[in-house]
Amino acid sequence: MNEEIHNSKKGKAIEYYIICELLKNDFDVYIPVVDLEGVDMIVRNKSGSYIEIQVKARAIKHKASEIYARYEQPKTNLLFVIYDTVKDDFWVIPSLVYNKYARKKIDSVGREQNIVLATDILSDDYYKNEKGIEFLKRALTDPHNVILSKLDLGGKKNGH
Numbered sequence: 001m002n003e004e005i006h007n008s009k010k011g012k013a014i015e016y017y018i019i020c021e022l023l024k025n026d027f028d029v030y031i032p033v034v035d036l037e038g039v040d041m042i043v044r045n046k047s048g049s050y051i052e053i054q055v056k057a058r059a060i061k062h063k064a065s066e067i068y069a070r071y072e073q074p075k076t077n078l079l080f081v082i083y084d085t086v087k088d089d090f091w092v093i094p095s096l097v098y099n100k101y102a103r104k105k106i107d108s109v110g111r112e113q114n115i116v117l118a119t120d121i122l123s124d125d126y127y128k129n130e131k132g133i134e135f136l137k138r139a140l141t142d143p144h145n146v147i148l149s150k151l152d153l154g155g156k157k158n159g160h
Contacts, residue, residue: 014057014083015040018090025133027140038071039078045140052078058118060084065118070111074099079136082122091122092132 022029022043030042044050052075056067067082074095083090101121102114122128127135 010085011055011057014085015055018053018055018081018083021090021133022136025137027136038069043136043140049140050077051136051139053081054078055081055083057083057085059086060118060122061086066115067118067121068105068107068113068115069098069102070113071095079139081132084122089129090132091127091129092135093121093127097121 019029019031019041022041028044030044032039032042038054039052040055041053042050043053054069054071056069058065058067069080071078076094076096078095080093080095080098081090082093098116098121099114101116103116105113105115107113
């Protein structure tokens with residue numbers, strides 16, 4: 001099987017796993033028909049607040065493992081869900097935190113990507129597994145997603 005097709009299928013399976021986790025936690029999940037801007041799903045609450053999510057599945061085998069993402073600008077309502085296929089863990093990372101550590105890299109077909117090392121953003125358990133789900137729940141309770149904009153760029157909440 002073509003490696004790119006195989007990775008694409010694996011990535012889609014992880015997206016559906018994350019959707020399942022969100023549905024089990026009573027989130028309303030919407031899937032765009034076309035993923036042109038790096039948004040794999042949109043999560044909305046009853047008051048209309050929404051968060052865009054981009055899922056990244058990676059085999060994180062060592063501290064220097066790289067996590068790639070394509071996006072124009074960090075946004076207060078854009079989150080990355082990073083799934084470690086080795087340990088079966090996931091982290092919910094605000095794009096503001098991801099962007100703090102990102103550096104530019106050109107991929108094999110000439111597209112610019114933002115890249116971080118796993119240790120830069122996954123070393124803090126604040127966003128890991130159930131804590132990541134709780135973080136997402138708190139973010140959605142605010143109609144303007146203010147919790148995300150109040151984060152300092154180290155991943156900790158200010159004033160809470």
